[in-house]
């Protein structure tokens with residue numbers, strides 16, 4: 001049996017807490033409090049971390065951690081990414097500039113992503129088709145990065161498991177790693 005630590009990050013309200021809660025086999029640990037950031041219409045927000053555990057069909061276990069989305073908690077991003085094997089970045093396509101949001105996390109985790117695989121999950125794409133998945137790929141390519149980009153509904157277990165599987169496949173193949 002293998003055990004993996006993976007990290008969910010991404011913009012406020014993209015659904016890190018929801019995604020982890022949706023697939024966790026154990027009662028997830030959440031640290032959400034009342035949201036005081038008026039720029040995002042959201043009742044609660046994560047101020048510490050999320051934690052959940054998923055046992056795969058293979059018997060392997062995935063320990064899932066989630067970061068706060070708010071950039072004021074950037075110091076926690078660095079702590080939470082330690083010892084992780086891969087990162088899932090969630091975006092919310094209903095936000096004003098989802099590609100700029102993506103850039104915040106690609107920059108924030110740049111050091112970790114030199115050695116870790118990464119998958120991008122784009123939420124609310126049906127209702128907000130722009131930027132398209134191709135637009136995301138182009139934006140990433142401009143920064144010299146290639147990562148899988150998938151549409152995701154964080155409320156849908158299969159979607160979230162697919163994101164995790166896509167990350168683990170990269171890990172198994174040892175691809176997605178840039179040479180140092």
Ligand SMILES: Nc1nc2c(ncn2[C@@H]2O[C@H](COP(=O)(O)OP(=O)(O)OP(=O)(O)O)[C@@H](O)[C@H]2O)c(=O)[nH]1
Pocket residue numbers: 010011012013014015016017018019042044045046047067068069070123124125153154155
């Ligand atoms: N209607 C709708 N709601 C969605 C969709 N995707 C996500 N949500 C909702 O968006 C909210 C996401 O909230 P969280 O899971 O707290 O987001 P988070 O990324 O943990 O946010 P922070 O901790 O504040 O950074 C949840 O209420 C989800 O149900 C969607 O496609 N449609």
Ligand SMILES: [Mg+2]
Pocket residue numbers: 016017018045046050066067068069
């Ligand atoms: Mg959260």
